[in-house]
Amino acid sequence: MALVRWQPFQEMGDLQRQMNRLFDDMVAPADRRDGVGALFSPAAELEENEDAYHLKLEVPGMEPGDINVDVTAEAVAITGERKSEQKTENKGMTRTEFRYGKFQRVIPLPGRINHQNVSADYKNGVLNLNLPKAEDEKNKVVRVNIGQ
Known part of the structure; x- marks a missing residue:
């Protein structure tokens, strides 16, 4: 050794x-x-009321055509790409702190939704999704047994 x-x-x-x-x-x-x-992940906010879930996603600087939303009964998948502006300077240096590239977010939902009636709105860099709850989720009551 x-x-x-x-x-x-x-x-x-x-x-x-x-x-x-x-x-x-x-x-x-x-x-x-x-x-x-470089990849980035946009901020998201999910709220719930009696009839629906409301999802807000922060995607500033993008066009609605650059964002794809796929909805299932249990989750929302949002993908997109923020394209960079190609600038070149002959003299000096160009520096950017903006983030460009593709993103993907899959957000699981706390309950089932009626994914046929989802509506979307994009305004001022914020994507708003209205996700109506499925009828069986709205009236769902669960009995809890208390055992000794």
């Missing part, structure tokens, strides 16, 4: 590289790490 010299600073460097890779992967997956098409 050979003796190996312990090199704590090398191990710290390895740990730092692993942590950097972990945080890089959280911000942009390895296949999209070039910064051009």
Whole structure:
């Protein structure tokens, strides 16, 4: 058995590289790490009332044609792409902090909906979905047995 010299600073460097890779992967997956098409996830808000669920999704700077909404009885899947404006400057540097690229959000719903009667509205960068509840969900009463 050979003796190996312990090199704590090398191990710290390895740990730092692993942590950097972990945080890089959280911000942009390895296949999209070039910064051009970094993924983003729009903010969403879900509210419920007696008759429907109301879902709001924040997608500023997009056209309604760039957003796809697929609805099932149990979930809403929203996909889209924010396209970047191609600007080039001969002198100087161009810097942008806007996020461009594709996004996908699948939002599970707390109850079943009537997915045939979903309506959508897009105004001022906010997508509003009205998701009417299924009739059997509206009148659903569950009896709870209390045992000794």
